[in-house]
Amino acid sequence: MGSGKRGLLTAALTVVCAVTVLAAPGTAFAAPAPIPAPTPTPAVTPLPDKDLEEVRARLDKLYHDASVATDAYNAAEEKVKEQSAEIAELARKLDQGQRRLDALKDQAGATARDQYRTNGLSSTAQFLLTDDPGRFLDGTGRMLQGQRAATGLMADMTRAQQELRTYADDAAAxxxxxxxxxRAxxxxxxxTxxxxxxxxxxxxxxxxxxxxxxxQLEREAAKKAQTAWLDTGVLKDAHGTASAPGEKAVKYATAQLGKPYVWGAEGPDSFDCSGLTSQAWAAAGHPVPRTSQEQWRRLPHVAVKDMRPGDxxxxxxxxxxxxxxxxxxxxIHxxxxxRTVTEAGAGSMPILGVVRPDA
Incomplete structure (x- = not known):
């Protein structure tokens, strides 16, 4: 019998014997030793609000820095897309230019071969060697045309070669x-x-x-900031109505409520802040820059008191x-x-300004 099975059997017998002894009538037993009481788990004291406010400030700083890095990522991503498209276009131009230069070289080669077959005289020059004055004058005109064509051919070849060099240098840069x-x-x-x-x-x-x-502290801070902003009366005279594209942008953004934030995302299942706004206005037929910094830099500014839905x-x-x-x-942001795409008070965060994509 293997040692493993022997061990199992020994354990089983021990259990059986113990059960038998406990079940036998009239058997006396010593009083069991008292079981020690479990050590109570010390209660965890929650952090006071002061400490939680410090945590909130630290989290705000971390997520703000992540947002800045996300904007840098999105900007670099846009540049990569644009430059890849530009390089592809340059490659197409290089191919076209090379084929044009090859055709010009073939044409120049045909002219050179023709001159070689006629001992250095072109067919036009040979045609001039005649005693007929009328034909001579006519041949002179043809020769001049041939010379101009040859000069033009060489100029075309030179331009084609220069274009190729320019395209190649541009593509390399x-x-x-x-x-x-x-790398950026x-x-x-x-x-991020x-x-x-x-x-x-x-x-x-x-x-x-x-x-x-x-x-809860975050909600209270946002509400406090929003209330303070509204109390300035900044919206007292703000009655602007959305433009038709603005209504479409609002409708698109509203349909995204509840979708998760993912940095670098621009839909359809998740968004970052500028991914949401850029896609909302793309859906409205007015494409805008991809990043919040570029949206601020390149779109027309309007006063906060004059803002309207869609801005x-x-x-x-x-x-x-x-x-x-x-x-x-x-x-909506x-x-x-x-977090998820949600509604918030416009003044719950420090406002830099307002821009209007369809101004």
């Missing part, structure tokens, strides 16, 4: 910039992921009740966040990782 932008894109991606990971790690240290209280509200001094205004002091 664009490839160099493309590699640089790809990779660096921005790494930085580091900031988001740090924020998630910080949040993971919180107990459930602390997370709930933290969320884009740009936030923070570095234009690192954007939302779409839907009226009544409310915006994709806030940050871990």
């Amino acid at each position: 664009r490839r160099k910039r493309l590699e640089s932008d790809r 894109k990779a660096a921005a991606k790494k930085k 992921e580091q900031q988001i990971d740090a924020a998630k790690e910080l949040e993971s240290r919180l107990e459930k009740k602390e997370k709930e209280r933290l969320a 884009l509200v740009i936030y923070f001094d570095d234009a690192s966040h954007v939302a779409l205004y839907i009226g009544d002091g409310t915006v 994709a806030p940050r990782p871990g």
Whole structure:
């Protein structure tokens, strides 16, 4: 019998014997030793609001930095797309130019072969060697035409060669910039992921009740900021109505409510902040720049008091966040990782300004 089976059998017999002894009538037993009481788990004291406010400030900083890095990533991504398309177009022009130059070379070669067959005289020159004056004059004209054609052919070849060199140099420079932008894109991606990971790690240290209280503090801070903004009377005379494209942009953004924030995403299943606004206006037939910083830089600015539904509200001094205004002091935006596309008070974050895609 193997040792494993022997061990199992011994254990089984021990159990059987124990059960038998316990079941036998009249058997006396010593009083069992008292079981020690379990050590009570010390109650976890939730962090006070002061400490949670520090956590909230730290999280806001991490997610803000992640938003800045996301904008850098999106900008680099757009450059990579544009430069790839430009390089493809240059490759097409290079191919066309090379085929044109080859055709010109074939034409020049045919002329050279013709001259070789006639001892250096072209067929036109041979035609001139005649005693007929009329034919001579006519041949002179033909020869001049031939000379001009040859000169034009050489000029065309020179231009074609110069164009090819220009295209080749341009393509080389664009490839160099493309590699640089790809490195910038990779660096921005790494930085974004580091900031988001740090924020998630910080949040993971919180107990459930602390997370709930933290969320409540965030809502209270947003409400306080929104109330203070409205109390300035900035919207007192704001009665602008949406343009037809603006209505389409609002309709698109509203349909995305509840979809998750994913950095670098531009739909259809997830969005980052500028991915949402750029797609909303693309759906309205007015494409806008991909990033919040470019939207701020390139789109027409309007006063906050004059904003209307469909306008884009740009936030923070570095234009690192954007939302779409839907009226009544409310915006739709994709806030940050871990959140979904949602409505918020337009003044719940520091407003840099407002831009209008269809101004």
